[in-house]
Amino acid sequence: SDRLNTRNMLKRRHYNIGTNLDCLLCGQHVEETVEHLFFHCTFSKECWRLLNISWTVQGDRLTLVEILKAQHPR
Template structure:
């Protein structure tokens, strides 16, 4: 239950990204980042899938092993951050979640991250991945 009433985020514990899907599931970390249909669709856009019958640890480990672009953790963290931002936009600004905007934000964040790397293989890997988005 990620919503906090003291921040005027509503009094429901249901997933804001799934709402009003009948019936929307409770919002948990596992649901929001791995089980939510919106999040699953976002991850699929970049070739990451999750097994709904596995633990978070197993899902992340399995996705990391299948990932062939390098820099998995950076992309996973920024993708998760994007899902969180879409959730907050829905809750606090009543803006409908958008895979297109999630992907655009991910691309912009990855381009900024690219400045952290020297001109080496990580820089090239990231630039190639961003180009494919």
């Protein structure tokens, strides 16, 4: 819903953030999007691992969250 100020979203809204859209958390040459930040970023993956959560399936973010909710009902 474009509520998280990712570099991708800020660029679309014409904020002056320069041309580098790379993820700041992992430092890889990957565009910082919501999907990347929560599901693909190496930093985030390590945080999820500490919570004993792994994103082993592919899909859009809503599907992934629904699967997680089914696996962890609390």
